[in-house]
Amino acid sequence: MYVCLCHGITDRAIKKAVTEQGVGSVRELKEQLGVGSQCGRCVQMAQQIIDTTIIDE
Ligand code: FES
Numbered sequence: 171m172y173v174c175l176c177h178g179i180t181d182r183a184i185k186k187a188v189t190e191q192g193v194g195s196v197r198e199l200k201e202q203l204g205v206g207s208q209c210g211r212c213v214q215m216a217q218q219i220i221d222t223t224i225i226d227e
Contacts, residue, residue, distance in 0.1 A: 173215050176208035181219050188223040196220065 171181050187193040187202050196217050199205045206213040 173219065174203075174205045174212035176212070177204045179203050179205050179212075184216060184219045185223045188220055194220065194224065 173179055173181050173184060183203065184193075184199060184205065187199060191202060193199050193202055196206055196213055199216055199220065200207050205216050
């Protein structure tokens with residue numbers, strides 16, 4: 171599923187960034203993948219995915 175349409179970032183790509191690159195916040199995700207750096211509509215969803223991925227680890 172696409173989370174960030176502006177950058178074509180999927181939920182899987184976000185989970186991977188959290189588990190493999192230690193991303194723990196939307197700010198870090200923005201630095202790594204560009205998520206949320208254009209329209210910003212994806213930020214809330216991205217935050218939820220980060221949170222649930224960290225809980226699942
Ligand atoms: Fe992510 Fe627009 S959908 S910045």
